[in-house]
Amino acid sequence: MNVLVCVKQIPDPNAPGKLDPQTKRLVREGVDLVLDPGDEHGVEAGLQVVEKDGGEVTIISMGPPKALEAIRRALAMGAHRGILITDPGLENSDAISTARAIAAAIKGQTYELIICGTESTDGSSGAVPAQLAELLGLPLLSFAKRLEIGDGKAVIDRQTDDGYDVVEAPLPAVVTVTGGINEARYPALRGIMQAKNKEVKQVGLKDLGLEGQAGRAALTQEVIEAAPAEARKAGEVIDDKGEGAKRVAEFLKELKVI
Amino acid sequence: MPGVYVFAETSDGAPKPVALELLTKARSLGTTTAIALGPGASQAADALAEHGAKKVYVHEDAAFRDVLASPAVDLLAKQIDKDQPDLVLFGMTYDGRDVAARLSARLGTALIANAIDISKRDGGWAVTTPMFGGSLLVTTVSTAKAPTLVLLRPKAVTAQPADDAPAPQVETLSDPVDSSKPVARVLRREKEKASGPKLEDAAVIVSGGRGLGAPENFKMVDELAAELGAAVGASRAVVDAGWKPYAFQIGQTGKTVKPTVYIALGISGAMQHTVGMKGARTIIAINKDPEAPIFKLADLGVVGDVHKIVPQLIQEVRSRKGK
Numbered sequence: 310m311n312v313l314v315c316v317k318q319i320p321d322p323n324a325p326g327k328l329d330p331q332t333k334r335l336v337r338e339g340v341d342l343v344l345d346p347g348d349e350h351g352v353e354a355g356l357q358v359v360e361k362d363g364g365e366v367t368i369i370s371m372g373p374p375k376a377l378e379a380i381r382r383a384l385a386m387g388a389h390r391g392i393l394i395t396d397p398g399l400e401n402s403d404a405i406s407t408a409r410a411i412a413a414a415i416k417g418q419t420y421e422l423i424i425c426g427t428e429s430t431d432g433s434s435g436a437v438p439a440q441l442a443e444l445l446g447l448p449l450l451s452f453a454k455r456l457e458i459g460d461g462k463a464v465i466d467r468q469t470d471d472g473y474d475v476v477e478a479p480l481p482a483v484v485t486v487t488g489g490i491n492e493a494r495y496p497a498l499r500g501i502m503q504a505k506n507k508e509v510k511q512v513g514l515k516d517l518g519l520e521g522q523a524g525r526a527a528l529t530q531e532v533i534e535a536a537p538a539e540a541r542k543a544g545e546v547i548d549d550k551g552e553g554a555k556r557v558a559e560f561l562k563e564l565k566v567i
Numbered sequence: 568m569p570g571v572y573v574f575a576e577t578s579d580g581a582p583k584p585v586a587l588e589l590l591t592k593a594r595s596l597g598t599t600t601a602i603a604l605g606p607g608a609s610q611a612a613d614a615l616a617e618h619g620a621k622k623v624y625v626h627e628d629a630a631f632r633d634v635l636a637s638p639a640v641d642l643l644a645k646q647i648d649k650d651q652p653d654l655v656l657f658g659m660t661y662d663g664r665d666v667a668a669r670l671s672a673r674l675g676t677a678l679i680a681n682a683i684d685i686s687k688r689d690g691g692w693a694v695t696t697p698m699f700g701g702s703l704l705v706t707t708v709s710t711a712k713a714p715t716l717v718l719l720r721p722k723a724v725t726a727q728p729a730d731d732a733p734a735p736q737v738e739t740l741s742d743p744v745d746s747s748k749p750v751a752r753v754l755r756r757e758k759e760k761a762s763g764p765k766l767e768d769a770a771v772i773v774s775g776g777r778g779l780g781a782p783e784n785f786k787m788v789d790e791l792a793a794e795l796g797a798a799v800g801a802s803r804a805v806v807d808a809g810w811k812p813y814a815f816q817i818g819q820t821g822k823t824v825k826p827t828v829y830i831a832l833g834i835s836g837a838m839q840h841t842v843g844m845k846g847a848r849t850i851i852a853i854n855k856d857p858e859a860p861i862f863k864l865a866d867l868g869v870v871g872d873v874h875k876i877v878p879q880l881i882q883e884v885r886s887r888k889g890k
Contacts, residue, residue, distance in 0.1 A: 322839075328703060404678065405671060430839070433819055434680035434718075439636065439668030448751040449636060451665050454813065464754075467635075468813045469661060470822075472758040476635060478751040487820070488807040529677035529711035538697065538704045541845060541864045546857075549871025554879035557830075557851060558887055560867050564849060566771055566795055566828055567887050 310364040310458065311420045312355040314388065315411060315438070316348040318372050318379035319431040333532040334401055335431065344379040347426035349493035352383045354486050355424050356494070358458055365389040367418065371399060371410055377509060384504035385496030396513035399524035404432075406523040408440035413517035421480040422463065427452055427487050438485045448478035454489040569597035569687075570652035572714070574643070575615055575623075576662060580607030584767065585658035587618045587726035589719055592685060593656055594619030594729055596692075602646065604631035604639055609737065616735030617728045626740040635751040636665040638744045644673050645742065652714045654685070654692055659718040667716050677709035678716045683723040692717070701842050722767075722823045722846065759812045766817070769798030772826045774817060774844070776802040778833020778854055778873055782810040787877040788832055794884045800824065802840045818843035833873045836861025853877070 321341040329336050344352075355366040368383040370376050371394040380391040394410045402410070415423075423445075428435030442449035450456075453465035454473065463482050466473040468489075496504070514520050521527070547556060561567045571593040575586035582603070593599045601620035603611050608625040615623050624646060630638045643666070647655065655670075657663035659681060671678035683704075684695040692715050694707045709715040766772065773795065775788035785805070792799045800822075801815040817824055818840040829847035834840060836852070836859055844850070845864055852865040853873050862868040869876060 328698065328705075333705070404668075404680075405675070408672060427820065434678075435664055436668040436671065436678055436680055439665050440672035440678075443640070443669040443672035446748070448749050449665060449669070450751050451635070452661055466757075467661070467753075469756070471814050472756065472812070474756045475754045476751050477754050479749045482749075482751070487813075488803065489809065489813065529671075529675075529709060530679060530707050531710050532705050532707050533693070534706035535698075536704055536706075538701055540702070541850075543863050544866035544868070546862050546865070546868035546870060548857075549853075549869050549876055553853070553869040553871045553876045554883050557853070557867065557869060557876075557880050558883035560851065561795070561828070561884065562887055564828055566797075567884055 310358060310362045310422065312358050312364065312366045313415055313418065313420045313423045314351050314355040314366055314368050314383065315423065315425040316352065316368055316370045316379055316383055317345045317429045318342050318370065318376040319345045319429060322346065322430045328535050330535070333535050342375060342378065344382040345426060345430050347428070347430050347488060349386070350486050350488055350490055351424045351426050352386050352388060353491045353493040354456055356387045357491065358422065362458060367392065367420070369411055369414060370394070371402070371407055373400070380509055381504050382496065384507045385500040386494055387500060390507055391509035393509055393511045394517070395511055396524065398514050398526065402524045403529050404434055404436035405440055405529060406527055408437050408444055409519060409523045410517060411437070411441055412444040413519050414512055422458065423447070423481070423483045425483065425485050427485045438483055442483040445483070448482045450476055450478050450482055450484045453484050453486050456484060456486065456490060569654060570650060571597040571599050572647070572652040572655040573599060573601045573620065574639070574655065574657045574663060574666060575601040575603045575611065575620070576658060576660065577603050577605060577608050577611040580610035582611045582614050583658070584726060585660060585721045586615065588721065588724040589656045589658060590615060590618035590620055591726050592719065592724045596654065596685060596687060600624065600650065600652065602643065604642065605629070606632055609739065612735045612737045617732045618726060619729040619732065620735065621733055622736045622738065624738050624740055626742070628744050630744040633753050635753070636662070636669050637748060637750050639666045640669045640673060641745055642740070642742060643670055647674070647714060655714045655716045657716065657718050659720045664718060667718050671716050675711065676714060676716055677711040678718070679707050679709070680718040682717050682719045685717055685719070691715070697842060699838060701845055720823055722825050759814060763792065764796070764798040766798045766800055766815070766822050766824055769824070769826050771795050771797035771828045771830070772800050772824055773797045773830045773832065774800035774802065774834060775805060775832045776834030777804040777808070778835065780874070782808070784874065785810050787873070787881070791830070791877060791881050791884070794881055794888070797830070802834050831861055831865070832877060834861055835859045836864060
């Protein structure tokens with residue numbers, strides 16, 4: 310069974326993000342870029358499927374040439390090869406352009422399963438997987454916290470507000486995974502060495518036949534303003550020297566919680 | 568007046584709270600049509616009209632309940648083609664997100680997710696979304712053809728009945744559901760929510776994070792919550808680690824809550840979490856790291872060891888309640 314895993318390189322989520330006041334785009338310069346931690350779970354889920362059933366995991370990402378590093382990280386975890394969609398015309402793409410580019414890039418590939426994170430940690434719109442499924446005419450199994458493959462079907466536990474639903478779809482299908490689905494493995498030194506020799510194909514708008522149909526040429530939306538939100542003002546912060554609990558209890562009394 | 572569609576999610580014949588929030592916003596923007604799908608949907612029509620829906624489309628086929636997204640996308644695409652609305656609102660929920668995203672790919676229109684507000688601007692729509700955990704507000708406009716699809720975060724708007732609510736004009740649809748396409752089908756539903764007040768409705772929430780150190784320590788959180796009659800919440804780190812089921816998760820990928828008092832125990836205050844709770848009226852935080860971002864939000868912060876302070880606090884609460 311061949312599995313495609315979509316990943317995104319994002320600014321380190323542990324570092325505070327910045328927006329360029331002029332272009333209203335995410336500042337990427339001088340910021341550490343990492344494989345989205347949410348996507349590590351997607352890579353892990355893909356690896357577990359092929360380790361059980363055989364086949365290969367192909368990593369797909371779209372981004373600047375530097376995004377190759379995120380693909381290498383996934384290859385170091387054990388994925389087999391990569392595709393990097395990169396083109397100056399795709400800078401600042403919106404979700405639908407991203408979905409179109411991925412759909413075009415995987416045309417001609419054989420796969421039974423496409424795995425994505427539920428949403429990127431930086432943008433968090435969570436639109437690309439469903440858009441990709443729609444463009445490919447495939448069912449989408451979203452918010453999976455458990456994934457099982459067998460009999461030409463995928464079955465997931467899909468998170469809900471008060472529990473989970475067991476949902477089934479025939480393959481090929483698109484699955485989005487949550488952080489709860491697995492513990493992602495760390496790349497071993499051997500994996501990191503091997504990753505350097507794994508094939509990563511680079512494709513641009515022209516290769517994909519998407520000139521004028523994706524990226525800057527096909528933006529559906531534009532950010533026109535960015536302003537700091539009214540900040541909550543910080544209140545009283547005290548060091549606990551044995552009186553902390555008492556102070557909290559008094560405060561709760563003032564608030565009439567007790 | 569522009570035409571505004573609202574994808575009104577229902578459950579067992581009752582509108583979900585977010586559906587009424589969407590209508591409250593929608594009726595200030597144009598002439599509102601609600602679409603309610605699935606068995607029992609027609610029973611929700613009165614409540615939808617009370618919140619401003621001039622017209623309600625209902626379709627009661629079981630497929631809308633049992634098949635993810637696809638049947639709703641087919642029907643919405645058809646009705647949108649017929650009525651040509653300018654704006655379609657969805658709740659940023661599991662189902663709302665899947666349906667809106669698929670529909671945007673089908674129609675080639677703009678999809679703006681994570682919205683907390685929408686207003687009219689220059690003949691179009693200006694949509695406000697929070698970034699970086701809500702520290703920055705970004706305004707986005709559609710540059711694509713109508714309709715603009717917007718996913719509004721739950722609790723961004725307070726649901727209120729309309730003053731001039733019309734009698735519901737209900738149109739029952741009966742278009743056959745396409746069963747030729749491969750789909751994702753729900754086999755069964757499992758509930759795993761514990762007892763106590765619901766997070767969404769609770770006046771007081773006690774929430775625990777990774778700083779508790781180990782799953783067994785979460786008992787302190789449960790115990791304090793029980794003493795205060797509060798609901799229990801958790802950070803994503805805790806849910807991902809399997810200490811608590813997902814239903815407890817508060818934040819970007821979990822629930823958005825607006826209690827009167829929010830007590831954060833061993834929660835550092837990552838943006839992923841704070842976006843879901845910073846609307847609380849009063850925030851109390853206990854954490855050992857004085858640099859933790861949660862202290863920038865807290866009305867009262869205590870820098871110290873949760874394992875020592877929380878048991879003391881439970882005792883303090885008990886003794887004060889006794890008085």
